Amino acid sequence: MNLIEKISKRWQGVSCPFLIYKESELCFDDIKKQESTDLSEVRSGDVVALIGDFDPKTIVTLLHLIDKDVILVPLTEETRSQHDYFFESAFVDVVIEGGVVTRRKHQRQHALIQKLRFEKRAGLILFSTGTTGRPKAILHDLTLFLQRFETPRPTLRTLNFLLFDHIGGLNTLLHTLFNKGTIIAPDSRAVEDILNICQKYQVEVLPTTPTFLRMMLISGLIPDKLPKSLRIITYGTERMDQPTLDELCRLLPDTDFRQTFGMSELGIVRVKSEARDSLYMQIGGEGVETRVIDGVLEIRSQTRMLGYLNADSPFDEDGWYNTKDIVNEKNGFYQVTGRTTEVINVGGLKFMASEVEHVALMFDGVELAKAIGKENPITGQHVELKIQMEKGKDLNKRDLIFYCKNRLQSHMVPRKIDVDPVAVNHRFKKG
Amino acid sequence: MNIEQAKEIVRQVILEALEEKKDIADDDQLVGGAALLDSMKLVEVCLALEDISNEHGFEFDWTSDATMSKSRSMFRTVISLAEEFAKQSGE
Numbered sequence: 001m002n003l004i005e006k007i008s009k010r011w012q013g014v015s016c017p018f019l020i021y022k023e024s025e026l027c028f029d030d031i032k033k034q035e036s037t038d039l040s041e042v043r044s045g046d047v048v049a050l051i052g053d054f055d056p057k058t059i060v061t062l063l064h065l066i067d068k069d070v071i072l073v074p075l076t077e078e079t080r081s082q083h084d085y086f087f088e089s090a091f092v093d094v095v096i097e098g099g100v101v102t103r104r105k106h107q108r109q110h111a112l113i114q115k116l117r118f119e120k121r122a123g124l125i126l127f128s129t130g131t132t133g134r135p136k137a138i139l140h141d142l143t144l145f146l147q148r149f150e151t152p153r154p155t156l157r158t159l160n161f162l163l164f165d166h167i168g169g170l171n172t173l174l175h176t177l178f179n180k181g182t183i184i185a186p187d188s189r190a191v192e193d194i195l196n197i198c199q200k201y202q203v204e205v206l207p208t209t210p211t212f213l214r215m216m217l218i219s220g221l222i223p224d225k226l227p228k229s230l231r232i233i234t235y236g237t238e239r240m241d242q243p244t245l246d247e248l249c250r251l252l253p254d255t256d257f258r259q260t261f262g263m264s265e266l267g268i269v270r271v272k273s274e275a276r277d278s279l280y281m282q283i284g285g286e287g288v289e290t291r292v293i294d295g296v297l298e299i300r301s302q303t304r305m306l307g308y309l310n311a312d313s314p315f316d317e318d319g320w321y322n323t324k325d326i327v328n329e330k331n332g333f334y335q336v337t338g339r340t341t342e343v344i345n346v347g348g349l350k351f352m353a354s355e356v357e358h359v360a361l362m363f364d365g366v367e368l369a370k371a372i373g374k375e376n377p378i379t380g381q382h383v384e385l386k387i388q389m390e391k392g393k394d395l396n397k398r399d400l401i402f403y404c405k406n407r408l409q410s411h412m413v414p415r416k417i418d419v420d421p422v423a424v425n426h427r428f429k430k431g
Numbered sequence: 432m433n434i435e436q437a438k439e440i441v442r443q444v445i446l447e448a449l450e451e452k453k454d455i456a457d458d459d460q461l462v463g464g465a466a467l468l469d470s471m472k473l474v475e476v477c478l479a480l481e482d483i484s485n486e487h488g489f490e491f492d493w494t495s496d497a498t499m500s501k502s503r504s505m506f507r508t509v510i511s512l513a514e515e516f517a518k519q520s521g522e
Contacts, residue, residue, distance in 0.1 A: 190466065215470050218506045219462045243496045247503070347470055376477070377499045378506075379470050410471060416478050 001122055001143065003066050007177050008032065018176065020184040020201055021055055028177075034060040037099045042068060045117035047090055047125070049073040051083075051097040053164050054173060054185040061096065066142060070094075071113060071123030074165045081409065082135070089137040089310045090125045112139050112306050125309070126167055126264045128350075137309035138264050144303060145267060148286070149174050155181030156204035156231065159197060161189065161212070167264045168236070172207065191216050195225045202229040207260070210240040211347035211379045213248060218378070223251045236260030237348030238380045239336055240279060249277040261336075265314060266321060267303030280333035296340055297323045344373035346381050346411040356383055356414060359407045363400050365393035371414065385414035395419050432487060437517035441509055444479040448472045457510040473506060480516055489520050 007028065011018070017025035034056045042048060048070045052058030065072055073090045075083060087095065091110050095102045116123045122142035127135040155176055160183045162169035176183045184201050186194060191212070198206060208216075213235055216222055233248075233255055240259065248257060257276045261283055262269060270285030283290050287302030298320045307313050315321055326338040342353040356371035368388040373381035389395050397417045404413045432440075442455045445467060461468050461476075468476065477493045484491035492498045493505075505515035 190469070191462065192466070211470050215462055215473075218473075218503050219460075219466075220504060220507050241496075243500050247500065375494070376474055377494055377496075378474050378477070382471070382474050382478075415471075415475050 001067050001069055003146070004032065004063050007063070010178065011180060014180050016180070017182050018180075019054070019056060019059065020182065022187065026056055031056050031060055036064050037061045037096055037101060039064055039068065039101070041101055041103065042070060042094055042096075044069040044120065045071070046093040047071045047073060047113060047123075048094045048096060049075055049083075049087060049090070049092045051075045051077065051095070053077075054160050054169070054183070057099065058164070059173070065096075066122050069120055069122045071116060071125060071139070072142065073125040074170065076163050076165045078163065079165065079409075085134065086127060086137070089127075089135070091309065110309050112309065116141065116306075123306075124170075126165070128264045134310070134355075136311045139306045139309055140267065140303075141306055146174065148268060148303065149178040153179055155179040157182045157184065157202060157229070158205040158207070159184045159186060159194065159201075159203045161186065161194070161207045161209075162237075167262055167268065168207065168260065171268050191219045192221060192225070195221055195227075198230055199225070199227040202227065204229055205232045205234065206230055207234045207236075209237050209348035210235050210244060211238065213240075214244055214378055217244065217247055217251075226252060226255070228254075230255060232256045232258060234258045234260050236262065238345045241377070242279060244377075245277055245279065263299070263321070263323060265305050266299055266301040267305070269299065269301060274330075274333045278333075280328075280330055280335045282333050290334070291320070292327060292329055292334075293322075295326050297325045297327045297334060297336075299323060342373075344371070344381055344383060344412075346373070346383070347379040349409075349411045351409075351412055353383075356385065356404070356408065356412055359404055360385055360387065360400065360414070362407075363403050365390050365395065366400070374416075379411075382416075383412060383414045384416040384418070386418050386420050389419060432517050432520035434513060434517050437513040437520070438509065440480070440483055441476075441513040441516060444476050444483070445509070447479065448475040455509055457508070457513075459509050461506055461508060461512065476512075480512075484516070484519070487520060491516060491519055 011028040018028045018031060019026045048065055050062060050065065050072060053076060073092060075086060087104060091108055091113055092104055095104060124140040124142045124145055126138045128138055158172055158176060160169060160172050172183060184197060184203060186197050236259060245257065259271060259273045259281045261271045261281060269283055269288050272282045274280040289300045291298050300319045324340045325336045326340060327334040327336050343350050344353055353371040357369040360366055360369040366387055367390045370386040372384050374384045376382055387395060400417060438457065445455055460466050462473060480491045502515055505511050
């Protein structure tokens with residue numbers, strides 16, 4: 001691929017910065033001139049895990065890797081406890097972190113990766129929640145993924161709130177690169193820090209999550225601390241509630257609120273909110289179709305993934321994908337009202353109840369465990385755990401929480417534990 | 432429950448959520464500014480207050496739409512949370 005050359009042509013003669021990072025303003029030329037990691041040992045068709053963030057060195061390395069037609073696996077430090085699992089599931093050949101290139105030895109092959117290699121096409125692997133309790137490795141044809149950016153579109157000064165391993169974060173990066181915009185990479189995602197950055201750099205678009213917006217309301221920092229430059233606030237990755245949206249619209253009458261909706265399996269889909277204060281949205285875009293079967297939303301997309309590397313295909317024979325989102329429909333607009341699976345979503349971070357249960361069941365004396373996502377008005381949901389102990393054993397709740405904290409990411413740790421007989425249909429016996 | 436008791440309870444649950452020893456003033460901000468808590472810690476504090484309220488014979492309501500729309504500001508400082516907790520105790 002010749003991505004750097006293509007983007008360089010688009011940026012010729014443009015003086016506005018592309019990236020604002022740690023108070024430095026960098027034009028695309030500055031990014032290009034960054035010392036890239038030595039990629040001489042990386043070959044076309046390698047599966048390469050790049051661990052980083054939206055910093056200049058990671059971005060330039062990412063662009064060089066795409067030009068080398070590798071199959072890219074963007075990862076962040078935040079998921080380090082799962083990296084070994086990610087490397088295995090994605091058949092990773094090379095790991096790059098902090099400028100150090102390390103080749104992994106393995107003999108395993110996957111037909112979908114082989115096909116991309118044979119066709120000399122770059123790939124992209126992302127991870128999503130797995131229904132069997134482990135994240136699924138999603139393989140995209142990167143050439144196809146990048147096609148949508150060929151059509152010029154307007155761009156605004158955007159704060160890149162989502163992370164480097166998230167399809168939304170990558171979409172913002174690539175959209176801005178192709179359309180000569182400016183992105184601001186924040187150091188912190190705390191409410192006041194984000195609002196200060198928005199003020200300082202006159203941010204126009206702030207992509208967020210409902211949890212962030214709830215914390216922003218609670219903080220009392222809006223409307224006074226919200227800069228006038230901020231024209232659009234988008235929210236997605238978890239379900240928004242109407243009272244929060246109503247309050248935001250009341251306090252910020254000049255700001256447009258737009259819902260986003262995405263599934264890493266489907267690529268990027270276009271979403272249009274019915275109105276700034278409405279939770280109904282239209283889902284579409286080039287090559288995207290929707291339908292509702294038994295109250296559940298299904299989507300067919302031409303930019304869908306090639307497949308999972310560690311699970312069966314989720315598409316039916318006609319290419320439809322069951323989103324497992326229960327929706328209300330109104331004149332072609334959908335409102336998501338629930339899920340058909342046991343996915344728990346804490347502040348936009350999704351995981352299966354079984355991931356928590358498996359850890360709890362390893363704790364001494366626990367016979368049965370049931371994790372649930374309990375609704376709350378701050379993070380949307382939090383984890384509560386119901387435990388049944390073996391006969392004659394007592395549970396020290398603090399010890400169990402400490403045990404979970406050492407084995408699970410922070411958002412997955414149970415915030416409340418009840419010792420109670422667990423309902424029969426919810427039993428998870430120790431294996 | 433009087434306000435002094437409520438403040439002491441709120442301070443204790445915050446310290447437990449923070450897992451560190453720290454001086455906590457009445458007007459310390461919980462969220463925003465030099466905030467003590469992130470969103471998950473704030474949930475932990477509310478769940479702990481829910482448990483304590485049951486021990487005191489009342490239910491601390493922090494999840495209903497009505498409460499959230501009316502008194503979102505109760506989460507702003509130690510004192511505002513303690514005042515709401517004491518108010519809901521009905522004493």
